[in-house]
Amino acid sequence: MTQVEFYNLFVKIIVSFFCGFVVGIERTRQSAQYGARDHIFYSIIATTLIILYENYLENIGMWILSITIGGMILFLLIGSVYRLFHEEDPGYTTTLSMILAMVVGILSYYNFVLSIAISVIFLIILSTKKQFYKIKELQRIEWTGTVQFIAIVVLLLILIPEDIVIVNINLRSVIIIFITILAIKYFSYFLLRYSAEHNLYYISLLGGFAHSEATTMQLAEIGASSASIWLVIQTMLGRMILILLLGAVELLQYAFLPILLTATVGLFGSFLILKNKKTKLKFRKIENPLSVKSALIFTGTYALALLVTFILDYFILQNFIAYSFISFLIGLLSGGASSLFVTTAFLSGLINSGQALILLAIGLTAAILNKIFYSLQVLDTKKNKKKYAIHLIFYQSITIFLLVSSTILTIYIFSLPFL
Structure with missing residues (x-):
C-alpha cells in the first residue's frame, strides 16, 4: 500500500467517524438508548467492512459483509421488539438512526460528500421537527431585510451577464457562490431564530453557520462555557468545505482532510467538555445574516481584498507574502470572505494548490483568533475573564495546531507545488 492510498483510506475512516458522530449526537441529547458513541461504532464498522471487501477480501468478502x-x-x-413490549417508547427513531449510521459509513468509502450531506440533513431534521410553530412570529424588520437582499440578488443575476471575466475569474460564478453561502447562513438563522430550542449545542452549531461572530458574542455575554465558542469554530470550518465544494472542487480534495480532522477533534472535544456544563440557556436574538447591512459587510470585505489582488496582478506583484497578509486581515473580519478570496485567487491562477492550502489555513487561523476578541469584550461580568481567556486560547491552539500541521502534511504527502 502506497502512502497516498493509506492517506485516502484514513480520510474515509475520519469521514465515517464524523458522520457517525453527526447522526448520533442528537440521539445523545435526547438520552436515547444508543448515543453518539454507538453511532460512531456502527459507522466505522460499516466503513471497515467495505474497505476489507474492496481491497483485501474480494472472493469471500461479500459473505462476510452480508453476514456482519x-x-x-x-x-x-x-x-x-424487546422495547416494544417492555418500555413505553420502543425507540424506532434511534433504531433507524443506527441503521443510517451504517449507511453513511458505507457511503463514506464511495462518496464522502453525499455521506456528510445525508448526516447533516438528518441532524437538522431531528433537531427541528418540533420547532417550526414560531414562524408566525416573524418580525417586520426581518422580513424587510430579507426581501431587500433577495431583491438585490435577483438584480445581480439579471444584470450581470454570464460571460464577464475579470483576471480569469467568471464574475457570475463568484456571485452564485456568494449567494449560496448567504442563503445557507440564513437557513441556519431561520431554524435558530424560530426554534423553541434553547440548547447550548443547538445554538452553537446553527449559530456558527448563521453568524459566527454574533453567536460568539452572545455566548460570552450570557456566560456560556468557552468550549461553546470552540464548538462555534467547528461550524466555521464546515462552511469552508461548502465554499470549496461550490467553487474549487480540485482544491477541496486536498483541503478536506485538514478541515475534517480539525473539525472532528474540535467537535468531539467540545462536546466532551460541555456534557458536564449547563446547556439550557436563554439567548437573545442573533442578528439576521441576510440583512443588507450584514451582506454589505461580507461583500465589502471580499471586494476590497479582490481589488487589492487585481492591483497586485496588474503590476505583476504576485507576492505570496502579500496574499498571506491579505488572507489574515480578511480572516480577522470574516472567515467566510477569506475562504472565498483564496478560492477566487486559486481559480484565477494567481496561486497554486499548495499556496492555496496555506492561505486557507492562515485565513481560518485569523478567523479563529478573532473569537477571543469578540468574546472578551462582552463577557459576562460574573465570569473570570483571565480563566476564560486561558481556556479559550487553549482550545484555539489545539484547533490551529491541527489545522496547520495537517495542512503541511497534506502538501508533503501529495507533493503539491508551493513556490
Missing part, C-alpha cells in the same frame, strides 16, 4: 451487516441490523431490530 445483517447481524448488526438484526441486533437493532431485536432491541426494538
